[in-house]
Amino acid sequence: MLLADAGRFALQAIISHRLRSFLTLLGIAVGIAAVILLTSIGEGVHQFVLKEFTQFGTNVVGISPGKVKTGGQPPTGFPTTARLLTMEDANALKKLPNVTGASPTVWGNSEVEANGRLRRSTIYGVDADFMHVFSAKVQTGSFLPAEGAGSSRAFVVLGSKLRKELFGTENPLGARVRIGGLHFRVIGVLAPKGQFLGVDLDDTAYIPAERALELYNREGLMEIHVLYKEGASSAAVAEAVKQRLKLRHGREDFTITTQEDMLKTLSNILNILTMAVGALGGISLLVGSVGIVTIMTISVTERTNEIGLLVALGARRRTILGLFLSESVILAVLGGVMGLLFGIGLAQLLHLLIPSFPVHTPWRFAAVALVVSGVIGLLAGVLPAVSASRLDPIDALRAE
Amino acid sequence: MSDESPTSTLVSLHGINRTFYLGDSKVHALCDVNLTIAHGEYIAVMGPSGSGKSTLLNLIGLLDRPDEGTYMLEGRDVTTLGADELAAVRSERIGFIFQSFHLVPRLSAAANIELPLVLAGFSKTERAKRVSQALQEYGLTDRANHRPNELSGGQRQRVAIARATILRPAVLLADEPTGNLDRVTGEEVVKLLEKLNAQGMTLIVVTHDQTLGARARRQIRMVDGGIARDVTNGAVVPNDAP
Numbered sequence: 001m002l003l004a005d006a007g008r009f010a011l012q013a014i015i016s017h018r019l020r021s022f023l024t025l026l027g028i029a030v031g032i033a034a035v036i037l038l039t040s041i042g043e044g045v046h047q048f049v050l051k052e053f054t055q056f057g058t059n060v061v062g063i064s065p066g067k068v069k070t071g072g073q074p075p076t077g078f079p080t081t082a083r084l085l086t087m088e089d090a091n092a093l094k095k096l097p098n099v100t101g102a103s104p105t106v107w108g109n110s111e112v113e114a115n116g117r118l119r120r121s122t123i124y125g126v127d128a129d130f131m132h133v134f135s136a137k138v139q140t141g142s143f144l145p146a147e148g149a150g151s152s153r154a155f156v157v158l159g160s161k162l163r164k165e166l167f168g169t170e171n172p173l174g175a176r177v178r179i180g181g182l183h184f185r186v187i188g189v190l191a192p193k194g195q196f197l198g199v200d201l202d203d204t205a206y207i208p209a210e211r212a213l214e215l216y217n218r219e220g221l222m223e224i225h226v227l228y229k230e231g232a233s234s235a236a237v238a239e240a241v242k243q244r245l246k247l248r249h250g251r252e253d254f255t256i257t258t259q260e261d262m263l264k265t266l267s268n269i270l271n272i273l274t275m276a277v278g279a280l281g282g283i284s285l286l287v288g289s290v291g292i293v294t295i296m297t298i299s300v301t302e303r304t305n306e307i308g309l310l311v312a313l314g315a316r317r318r319t320i321l322g323l324f325l326s327e328s329v330i331l332a333v334l335g336g337v338m339g340l341l342f343g344i345g346l347a348q349l350l351h352l353l354i355p356s357f358p359v360h361t362p363w364r365f366a367a368v369a370l371v372v373s374g375v376i377g378l379l380a381g382v383l384p385a386v387s388a389s390r391l392d393p394i395d396a397l398r399a400e
Numbered sequence: 401m402s403d404e405s406p407t408s409t410l411v412s413l414h415g416i417n418r419t420f421y422l423g424d425s426k427v428h429a430l431c432d433v434n435l436t437i438a439h440g441e442y443i444a445v446m447g448p449s450g451s452g453k454s455t456l457l458n459l460i461g462l463l464d465r466p467d468e469g470t471y472m473l474e475g476r477d478v479t480t481l482g483a484d485e486l487a488a489v490r491s492e493r494i495g496f497i498f499q500s501f502h503l504v505p506r507l508s509a510a511a512n513i514e515l516p517l518v519l520a521g522f523s524k525t526e527r528a529k530r531v532s533q534a535l536q537e538y539g540l541t542d543r544a545n546h547r548p549n550e551l552s553g554g555q556r557q558r559v560a561i562a563r564a565t566i567l568r569p570a571v572l573l574a575d576e577p578t579g580n581l582d583r584v585t586g587e588e589v590v591k592l593l594e595k596l597n598a599q600g601m602t603l604i605v606v607t608h609d610q611t612l613g614a615r616a617r618r619q620i621r622m623v624d625g626g627i628a629r630d631v632t633n634g635a636v637v638p639n640d641a642p
Contacts, residue, residue: 001518001519001520001521002518002521002523005518005521009518012506012507013506015506016505016506305502306502306504308502309502309504310515310519311463311487311490312461312463312490312496312502313490313491313496313515313516313519313563314487314488314489314490314491314492314516314519314520315487315491315519316483316484316487317483317484317487318484319519393463394458394463394464397463397498397502
């Protein structure tokens with residue numbers, strides 16, 4: 001029997017029971033639609049979260065002091081012996097191969113006073129390289145200049161929100177600002193950066209790290225951000241940083257976190273989340289496939305006579321098997337296509353109604369869904385098709 | 401068998417036994433049957449219910465296998481063939497006609513007639529040619545696109561006969577072909593079968609109907625799984641056991 005004829009024969013059988021076939025493939029359609037919709041939402045959230053994180057630039061390695069991530073007094077009561085990260089450490093890291101910048105970082109919260117107004121804002125002590133680490137853009141003026149150690153001038157760059165709050169529409173360049181007990185001169189304003197996980201990134205002020213150490217009365221930096229060349233291996237850079245700092249400190253008393261590792265871990269977690277919601281949809285798909293098994297079993301029973309006839313007309317067992325298998329595969333794939341359109345439609349509708357809601361349907365998922373529905377049809381059809389092919393033709397012809 | 405040349409022998413059964421088990425009871429459906437059928441014969445198999453007529457027909461039609469004995473079809477031992485080979489022989493050499501027609505209800509008359517060609521893997525153009533020819537031969541051209549439920553009983557059996565003969569089988573096996581038809585249409589169907597027989601197709605009819613059975617040149621009467629009487633044109637044929 002030719003393949004095209006087998007397909008046509010199966011399709012005719014499906015069409016001859018329009019309503020029944022439609023309801024059966026609806027079961028698969030709902031399952032596929034659920035999987036598509038849920039994974040679309042999962043993938044949308046995945047991309048949304050990753051975008052939040054990658055806005056800082058991905059080729060960054062962070063170094064924080066101490067081997068353990070917990071700050072403050074050690075629980076044993078002994079003073080910590082970890083050496084502090086210093087400005088000199090940051091400067092030494094700038095000279096490593098493949099490293100394009102290293103920004104010392106100190107942050108805190110202080111009152112900022114200017115133009116007769118007072119506001120509590122987040123203060124970052126950084127240096128010129130921070131611009132690249134943070135992927136920040138200057139709106140007016142310039143960012144902190146690159147200056148030699150010990151000679152940082154008291155300049156400040158304002159976040160756009162802080163500038164608006166303090167100066168309104170006035171030009172803040174050259175204005176004097178008091179932060180804590182120190183005085184600074186405004187040399188620039190950053191372009192708005194938006195929010196990151198609920199934190200306003202524009203309600204900030206950037207001052208030289210040395211001034212921040214002075215302001216907060218600290219001896220060591222809180223973190224050093226090392227920026228490396230695009231395309232360089234993050235592991236190699238992290239290793240070079242580690243060696244250099246070990247040489248300077250005598251032992252490993254710091255922690256290195258590469259942005260890439262962090263993103264990878266995050267991405268893995270989000271992938272598991274997507275898979276989990278997909279599996280929830282998979283349950284309805286399973287129910288749908290049970291529907292196919294049911295209807296195919298009924299179909300074989302109803303058409304016992306026909307099976308006997310086909311055998312009498314010279315059909316081989318394999319042909320009978322193939323006919324019933326293709327019937328269930330066609331049912332499942334039709335259901336799959338319907339579910340795919342339905343799922344994508346729902347996802348797009350959701351996106352249309354709630355534009356801020358992240359929804360993304362990757363074509364990879366759509367293709368997988370189709371293949372899965374075909375496989376389901378095949379598996380669901382096996383049992384009824386095998387029983388059809390094993391019927392005794394004499395009994396089958398006699399059955400009424 | 402010895403008095404016939406092997407080329408003209410179509411079916412030759414030797415020492416055929418077939419036993420069924422119905423629950424605990426053992427039913428000896430065929431009991432040491434020996435039978436030789438030549439090409440072009442017109443045979444009526446008669447006998448009471450349960451005498452083994454249908455079992456004999458199913459066995460000749462390769463739907464059933466004997467427990468014992470040999471079956472030679474056109475000089476070839478078919479008792480040893482595998483399922484796929486049997487299917488091929490059924491497809492090419494044997495045509496079945498059933499009491500209840502066994503038409504596929506969702507397919508048109510033309511599609512029903514086409515079915516053996518489809519199963520045998522003929523190309524679409526070849527199929528279309530043969531089907532339109534068959535429709536014309538059996539006077540069904542204007543009913544080609546009707547479903548079986550839109551056809552009369554006689555038309556249905558004509559479709560079934562057209563389907564059984566589309567691959568020009570050597571033997572046509574009819575199990576009560578007129579059982580579901582009234583007298584007039586039954587007569588038409590029998591005439592049609594006899595016409596095919598006159599063209600050289602071997603015809604074996606299983607029937608309860610005495611008048612129908614009497615029309616055959618050779619009458620086989622079965623009782624309790626054995627051949628009780630084998631008459632050709634009024635003359636008793638001796639049981640040709642070796």
